């Protein structure tokens with residue numbers, strides 16, 4: 001969303017108040033480019049001498065980086081001292097703009113908020129006109145860290161006494177997000193550790209299982225999980241204290257005994273409910289799907305208000321409050337994520353299952369959820385469900401009706417069993433927090449064994465020995481393709497095309513591009529394999545247009561960069577990034593030269609063809 | 620509540636709440652300004668409006684609570700609460716006249732060139748890295764690179780190998796040029812997926828992924844990149860540890876790093892550097908770890924609000940922007956102009 005003020009007025013006002021040079025942050029690349037275009041044919045140019053300095057610099061720079069020599073934005077930069085800087089540009093162009101800015105030759109740079117961290121690219125002033133950024137499909141508020149990284153570019157060390165951040169409104173701006181961002185504490189960082197297939201193979205190559213368990217325990221993830229576990233441990237201790245008065249009576253575990261007795265009584269009265277066919281995973285989840293729990297549904301986060309089983313099939317169901325503020329019913333099976341967050345409330349037995357004030361409180365909670373929520377790891381139970389145990393006991397005679405504790409048990413049962421249930425829940429949570437990573441490792445290792453990369457004793461097979469060298473996203477897909485000889489005898493440009501479609505994870509709108517028949521049929525085959533593997537590894541986008549771009553660049557070396565860029569609607573910078581990433585994937589395939597020399601040769605040839613013009617400018 | 624009342628209520632609200640009401644009800648509500656949002660809400664079917672009116676009542680009954688909640692966001696490190704500073708009186712007395720634009724624009728200019736004098740925190744970090752791991756958490760542009768170059772110098776003087784990693788290839792390239800100029804081209808090498816330029820140099824630059832791969836290869840005995848002389852690993856932009864996709868690579872690297880190698884983590888300001896330091900200490904028992912936390916900006920930063928009409932006013936009611944535990948306040952002029960804008964974004 002562009003700011004409400006015109007770019008030319010904006011720069012003029014800042015110039016007048018001696019607030020330049022300035023970096024103006026906008027949401028979209030297009031916004032940046034359009035802002036630059038408005039400067040054409042205006043009178044607010046820079047002095048002739050400055051114009052000359054810029055020209056001289058760019059001319060010199062183009063000697064090392066020929067790709068910028070005929071850049072279409074050069075006239076605007078020279079005449080008006082303004083520039084755009086975003087991911088749609090080539091790295092060489094961005095480096096040139098950064099250097100011009102450092103030398104103080106520019107007045108304004110229009111940039112997107114993706115401006116990379118760590119690039120020394122300061123100005124006297126930064127302009128912010130938004131409080132949110134587009135992330136996947138939705139707009140998300142900027143975090144405190146993000147705002148401080150943007151604002152932090154205001155005020156150059158050694159060149160400014162003071163720096164400025166100027167807020168100017170655009171239609172979707174929340175001043176308070178910015179106010180908080182500028183003055184608040186940056187967010188804590190949380191571990192994002194996940195166990196991947198290459199990690200499992202590489203760890204098993206050099207370490208024993210015991211050592212690996214130790215290595216995983218050293219992760220920041222486990223460090224933070226342990227802290228969460230400690231909090232749950234305190235809660236468990238409290239619960240045990242509360243359970244004190246409900247210790248052993250006539251029978252040691254009177255709560256369980258009473259529960260079975262109670263159930264037996266009821267079953268006599270009713271028809272036996274449908275047999276429990278819940279999957280082991282669902283069974284493991286159910287104890288956590290209790291009222292007040294925050295969960296993730298495919299549509300978004302929700303809070304559970306009650307749980308029950310459907311009348312006919314006995315399927316576990318939930319009544320939930322969606323983030324939109326609407327009530328709904330859904331199958332427990334559809335829960336995508338269980339979060340480590342429970343809100344205590346008093347359930348009631350009719351719609352809306354809680355008091356109106358609770359409902360409002362929950363709506364509030366849901367509308368203000370942080371972007372990342374702590375996920376509760378779930379461990380599947382390997383133990384048989386205690387249904388068989390139950391039916392065994394049901395045939396026995398019960399002592400309960402004549403037991404001296406009968407009255408006390410009847411009175412205390414609901415409180416005690418509630419506390420026990422909570423204690424069990426917490427115990428399981430603690431266990432899951434402590435063992436979650438190790439469990440993840442074992443699951444991944446089981447998959448690798450299934451596919452033949454590991455022996456039953458978790459040693460690397462011959463396949464595993466080379467597969468561990470593929471350490472990129474979608475490694476399982478790539479190694480499986482190699483094993484089924486999908487690439488054998490393949491031309492370098494086809495290999496590059498396939499690698500490009502696997503490597504490219506960006507879902508920006510696709511461009512038109514003709515596919516050769518060979519590549520098209522190859523991509524169909526890759527898609528089939530990817531779909532077959534999707535239970536073990538999320539399938540890549542496999543865009544055919546990006547495959548065609550790579551195929552063309554590798555295969556038709558007589559065509560240059562500008563002709564390639566003209567043939568697609570993708571931005572130059574995106575094409576560059578696509579090819580650079582493809583290069584990385586190819587180099588991993590090249591790493592298999594000992595075991596797969598033919599394939600490695602093709603990869604190498606593709607890499608050689610890749611490295612020309614712009615792609616050869618930087619290491 | 621009739622439409623007129625509803626409209627009046629909506630007008631008095633910050634636009635943020637209007638967007639919240641509109642979410643799921645009005646298509647592409649985030650593209651609308653306040654006036655058009657209110658119009659669209661009023662055009663909704665009556666049951667929807669009723670629901671909104673109900674939400675509105677809830678909202679107005681708890682405004683106080685909401686305000687205090689948002690300004691005192693809970694910190695996420697319950698095990699290590701900050702020592703609470705003695706309660707200071709509120710820094711802004713409501714009676715003092717609001718700060719003027721002239722105060723804010725005072726002092727703009729270029730300082731005289733001065734010889735380079737390292738800051739205290741920079742010197743402390745450089746001293747500490749000689750004998751322990753170091754985590755530096757400092758704002759953008761405060762001079763973390765200086766700590767890196769000094770540490771590299773120290774290590775190279777004793778014939779140790781240094782690896783410097785960054786999260787981005789673009790950044791690696793910039794640093795390669797910068798360091799080549801500073802240390803001499805023959806002293807610096809760069810490693811990418813497919814290229815090794817001067818890989819036997821004492822200072823090697825690479826992305827964190829490449830280092831992770833090297834460490835895996837080294838543990839399985841495949842490759843020795845002078846790892847036995849590896850004295851120092853610098854991880855720039857360490858806040859990437861929290862990156863959803865790539866953060867795991869930083870953890871793998873830190874876990875697999877040889878014990879004799881010292882670690883220098885450079886990070887933008889983060890909320891829990893203490894926690895990070897405690898973690899490093901716990902997994903590297905033979906080395907100590909120094910946390911250098913610097914929160915003050917080197918160049919003071921001031922806030923301005925620019926109205927679409929071109930009017931420039933102070934953003935906050937204080938002159939310099941600083942971390943404020945007690946919350947912040949917008950300048951009255953900013954408040955007035957912004958509410959005007961919210962109502963008529965397209966004037």
Ligand SMILES: Nc1ncnc2c1ncn2[C@@H]1O[C@H](COP(=O)(O)OP(=O)(O)OP(=O)(O)O)[C@@H](O)[C@H]1O
Nearest residue numbers: 118120157736737738758759760761762763764765
């Ligand atoms: N003590 C000092 N005195 C004066 N200038 C300094 C000092 N330390 C660093 N600088 C200058 O500050 C600028 C920014 O430094 P640097 O790039 O190291 O920041 P950084 O902390 O790495 O920021 P980022 O988080 O963006 O990576 C450089 O131009 C540097 O020369």
Ligand SMILES: [Mg+2]
Nearest residue numbers: 118763764855
């Ligand atoms: Mg830096």
